[in-house]
Amino acid sequence: MTNAVSGLPFDDIRSLLTEFPGPDLEAAAACRAREAQLTKPPGALGRLESLAEWLCAWQGRHPPSAERVVVAVFAGNHGVVAQGVSAYPPEVTRQMVANFQNDGAAVNQICKSFGLGLKVFELALEKPTRDITSDAALEEAECAATMAYGMEATEACDILCIGEMGIGNTTVAAALSLALFGGEAEDWVGPGTGVAGAALERKADAVRRAVEHHRPHLGDPLEVLRRLGGREIAAMTGAVLAARLQRIPVIIDGYVATAAAAVLKALRPDALDHCLAGHVSAEPAHRRLLAELGLTPVLDLGMRLGEGSGAAMAAGIVKAAADIHNGMATFQSAGVATKNV
Template sequence: MTNAATGLPFDDIRNLLKDLPGPDLEAVRACRAREAQLTKPPGALGRLESLSEWLCAWQAHHPPKAERVVVAVFAGNHGVVAQGVAAYPQEVTRQMVANFQNDGAAVNQICKTFGLGLKVFELALDHPTRDITEGAALEEAECAATMAYGMEATEGCDLLCIGEMGIGNTTIAAAMAHGLFGGAAEDWVGPGTGVDGEGLRRKADAVRRAVALHGPHLSDPLEVLRRLGGRELAAMAGAVLAARVQRIPVLIDGYVASAAAAVLKALRPDALDHCMAGHLSAEPAHRRLLEKLELRPILDLGMRLGEGSGAAMAAGVVKAAADLHNGMATFESAGVSGKEE
């Protein structure tokens, strides 16, 4: 993939990607040292132990923190819905945003269960992106500005979960995955919110035509984002990038959020090292996409809702991992005999 500077708005994004902080190895060492002293056999908490270490590495701090967890849900609309690719009308995007704001959605209940903050970002819902089968979804300046807007989601948090709402956006995710990783259009499409067999054929056809139309420009991942993507995907990519710069670990939700993050991975192979996949979506292509991203999901509950719900559920596990690491007694403090040499 090329990332040569163009002298255009994307240059700011490319410049941020040039100098990303890495993991803090001192914090990792401190985490491992305490973990070895906790009142349990070594490795007994399995992956929960690695989650604490992950937090320390990317927060550059020991002990790990998971007190100010924010679920950021980005909402956008898509012109490709005109191709008959969605099971629901486009006005559902705005209606669901109102549902989030009125505390009525699944993600609201998950956030209340685990004490998570919820931020909802509306992205020009009355002005859908252009139909990707007919032209570029966004102009470069629009896309870069939306990425910058997404960067605001990191304010005041020590763990960020990204999710989305947007009728038609599994078609967009499929087009981006196809544009980034090749294969056949059918490899990347799925039922989304519940389209039937004919709807799946329309989705695959729309993805195929869009990628063919924009093909000469797709060697640049940022062009994939602006031509085949959408506002909520651009905003999520911006949020993930800002989190890396600010040393905030990220939990990525399902298929659409993973497609947004894939742009950064294609630009720089280690760009998602501060991220974990919150869950494995039931959307069929999500597993394939996570393999491309080299991300192992924390949960596999058969969810396919979007709206940050899988990442929010995973945040409950991460919070538990941090509390276990920070709150458990050591062998010395509890007066428990350690392992015999």
Template sequence: MSLSASALPFDDIRNLVRQMPGPDEEARQEARARDAQLTKPAGSLGRLEELAEWVAGWSGQGRPKITRPLVAIFAANHGVAAKGVSAFPASVTRQMVENFAAGGAAINQLCIAHDLGLKVFDLALDMPTPDITEDDAFDEANCAATMAFGMEAVAGGTDLLCLGEMGIANTTVAAAVFAALFGGAPGDWVGPGTGVDADGMARKRAAVEAAVARIGGERDPLEILRRVGGREIAAMAGAVLAARLQRIPVIVDGFVTTAAAAVLYAMDPEALDHCLFAHVSAEPAHRRALETMGKTPLLDMGMRLGEGTGAALAAGIVKAATQVHDGMATFADAGVADKDG
């Protein structure tokens, strides 16, 4: 799919962030009241109960159901790959997109296992963004247009959006985004990604340091995205924003998808209240990013594949939570005495 969305100026994006709705408190309270009547001790299903209530609040359904879950994978290439920051060449991005289409990737199997829809968005793979150690990734119009493209990606209809990505060198780009947004030594945000050796790590660290130094202490989140981000990161940030405006709960995958979400967090710490963070990646700085934003991941599986795989696993749990909430009998339905007799 080519970039065809009309551009949203950054001021319009900022206005959309300011207009984000909060949760539907009436639906949330309705879900909480039903949970109290289900045939189980109060709180006995732990976080499953919290997940059902979370879906209720953000979907506006007091008795939440998930019938159209979607994993959306955004794929892009990056000029910084030429700096030798990845264990794989940039051509692998295209090859993996073809593998997704053929049904041969890990994410395909997880979508089958959990009955999830899957869409893959090719973000101009044959035109990598510039090397962020030397030049800005976008001008404002193209960055905004890519965010708008991500916003339109949810237009087909879904009631649970799971974000995924594919892009050789995108952990380098994500590390630069985190370092610029949250500070600290740029190299501390760098990890092995696809499995680079010590020399690769040194090149990767140098690339992130150079990219962050080049933008000279820029603090505006959208400008940081424009200058050191990537197309998949911009598109995912747009998708998260569109989902909030449409009251669609979102599951964020790993290190790179969290970088996209972090751009919105830096604009407004409440911008991610409709998001569940699926897991903590084996990429070391992911835990640091989650802690910086005060987010608790659902899973810790030692995963670092990307593709939305962690989000797909979490979606299975979220679907189970809503099925339990909707399908369980109440004490009255089952003729079972509750704690009050």
């Protein structure tokens, strides 16, 4: 995408998109060479082998490292909740943030199980975004600043997992997906935290009206983000972007986190090559969105919790892939005979 210099806040974001490093092919080749010497038949560990190679390619080194894995959970509130699209009131966002901070949520327990770090980012919870059915969620400067804030999540980590908390944000994810990939509102709307019947119809109607209201401006993915997104979504988009610039592989959580990453894919086709889909959510549209992005999930456990839980579970698999690759003996070191030719 070519853009004239205008001095607008999004210009800095567009400039960063031109600086993306590619995969380190030498590190990937070194991974494959060691993999061929490990005490197992070729390919016997299946996708675990390709995960180790993916880590090397995007960390730019061999051996891969999974010592400092951080789950970043971004929390925001949404004005579209006023349209009756959620089963829970917006104050639950703040209450769940407190639960994360008090070690009481599912993601806390998953992080403890796998030795992962957890960071929680509150994003002006007292100030919901504007209702996307009638106004832009954020001004351009607000959106760009929130993306920049999300970039801070990459500090001191080898692998970044992104997740979120925000009542109403599956409505926002559906609106983003509809604007970016087309179809009908019903293709992208699901139960979220448990809406059904008339409430589900209201949710689909809100998504439809939001996209129609902003349609003249939806040719630019960054405009899609600021008009239809939310603070936690903009922050996740920024985090994924910063991770690419810093050679940090990313594990994406569920539907909402994937919608945030999709904005970058719409801006640059290879923008998510350093990303892994941690899981496929039970939220129906998530599988469709992953297909649009060409991402194959690591796990399919029927989860639909959000809060980075699926990404954290997948991080345990990725850590195991790195540990297996780094710790297994070679045929030579173990004194094991190799395969007869």
